[in-house]
Amino acid sequence: MRRRLIPPREDAVCHVSAGRDKLGLDIHYINAFKGRGIFTTVPFQKGDFLLEYRGKLITKEECERRHRVYHDSLKVFMFEFKFDGKLWCVDASQEDGSLGRLGLMWLSLTSAKMKILNINGKPHLCLFASRDISPGEEIDYNYGDSDWLWRCKTETSQIQKTVSCLKPQPNSFPNNDLDLKHPEPERDLDEEMPQQDSEAMHSSSVQDFEETETSQIQKTVSCLKPQPNSFPNNDLDLKHPEPERSPGCDV
Numbered sequence: 745m746r747r748r749l750i751p752p753r754e755d756a757v758c759h760v761s762a763g764r765d766k767l768g769l770d771i772h773y774i775n776a777f778k779g780r781g782i783f784t785t786v787p788f789q790k791g792d793f794l795l796e797y798r799g800k801l802i803t804k805e806e807c808e809r810r811h812r813v814y815h816d817s818l819k820v821f822m823f824e825f826k827f828d829g830k831l832w833c834v835d836a837s838q839e840d841g842s843l844g845r846l847g848l849m850w851l852s853l854t855s856a857k858m859k860i861l862n863i864n865g866k867p868h869l870c871l872f873a874s875r876d877i878s879p880g881e882e883i884d885y886n887y888g889d890s891d892w893l894w895r896c897k898t899e900t901s902q903i904q905k906t907v908s909c910l911k912p913q914p915n916s917f918p919n920n921d922l923d924l925k926h927p928e929p930e931r932d933l934d935e936e937m938p939q940q941d942s943e944a945m946h947s948s949s950v951q952d953f954e955e956t957e958t959s960q961i962q963k964t965v966s967c968l969k970p971q972p973n974s975f976p977n978n979d980l981d982l983k984h985p986e987p988e989r990s991p992g993c994d995v
């Protein structure tokens with residue numbers, strides 16, 4: 745087994761701070777149903793840091809506002825979670841070439857697990873390998889409890905949880921038709937983060953990270969209407985900007 749040169753948390757901090765993706769991961773287009781996914785090009789060891797689900801960190805209120813104006817195809821990139829007793833969201837709907845936003849979901853037998861790392865008092869959604877991963881494998885993880893229509897279409901052997909995807913819920917799409925384009929974010933988020941308390945301040949060092957498993961993470965989703973345009977960017981892998989990688993962190 746490969747010996748780690750850098751502990752996983754430290755590796756995560758390094759990549760999060762640099763705002764860059766790790767070497768050894770690549771984007772592949774899978775098919776029209778699943779869209780794109782992330783695949784390994786090198787082996788990873790159980791526990792290794794893989795990538796950050798990067799995007800704009802926004803408050804619950806801003807998240808709700810965006811849900812009202814976003815097209816369904818953008819809503820699927822909004823990752824809601826609880827941190828420091830409050831609800832937050834990482835909005836990764838903007839195509840920015842980062843890998844994290846393209847991870848696929850399974851409910852079981854996943855290769856990765858999402859954790860919330862507290863880095864300098866701010867939450868960062870980081871994926872870690874939940875088992876040893878061979879080159880060429882897909883990075884997938886459990887998004888959390890949500891009713892997505894495509895879950896119903898997914899191979900049932902993979903799905904071990906019954907979901908109520910097909911029952912109409914009238915208020916799920918209040919404003920589907922409002923804006924098919926990506927609206928300009930109204931507020932940016934960093935200013936909205938709470939003042940760091942002393943405990944959070946301590947977390948700037950690797951040892952002091954708070955980690956939360958994302959069993960608490962609820963991804964609010966739009967599952968009740970077929971999403972014919974769920975993959976508006978299927979062709980984007982061809983023109984996908986080269987993701988920024990962080991060789992400085994990858995030793």
Ligand SMILES: C[S@@+](CC[C@H](N)C(=O)[O-])C[C@H]1O[C@@H](n2cnc3c(N)ncnc32)[C@H](O)[C@@H]1O
Pocket residue numbers: 777778779780781820821845846847848849850894898974975977
């Ligand atoms: C966060 S995006 C992942 C990236 C997306 N595949 C793409 O190409 O943009 C989430 C979307 O991926 C698709 N997806 C994720 N996991 C899936 C799965 N297990 N089966 C089918 N589609 C999946 C669904 O359309 C979902 O709305």
